[in-house]
Amino acid sequence: MKKSERLLAYWIRIPRRWRLAALTAFLLTVWTIEGVRFLTSRALHLPTIQDVIICLIPAILLFIVWKTKSPKSPPN
Numbered sequence: 746m747k748k749s750e751r752l753l754a755y756w757i758r759i760p761r762r763w764r765l766a767a768l769t770a771f772l773l774t775v776w777t778i779e780g781v782r783f784l785t786s787r788a789l790h791l792p793t794i795q796d797v798i799i800c801l802i803p804a805i806l807l808f809i810v811w812k813t814k815s816p817k818s819p820p821n
Contacts, residue, residue: 775799
């Protein structure tokens with residue numbers, strides 16, 4: 746079994762709400778660090794490709810986890 750397959754199997758065993766909480770915490774941490782770094786830099790600059798990747802990957806992962814949540818149907 747490949748390492749990526751083992752990581753995916755481990756990730757799937759984690760309950761969905763914990764996965765969502767972990768991704769949300771990671772996203773907020775990255776955005777906070779990047780925001781502080783951006784605001785404390787000597788010269789204001791446009792975000793680089795690296796900045797975009799750092800901020801978009803957690804956002805995309807969070808969106809995927811959010812969209813794959815099972816919808817709760819009302820009791821009939």
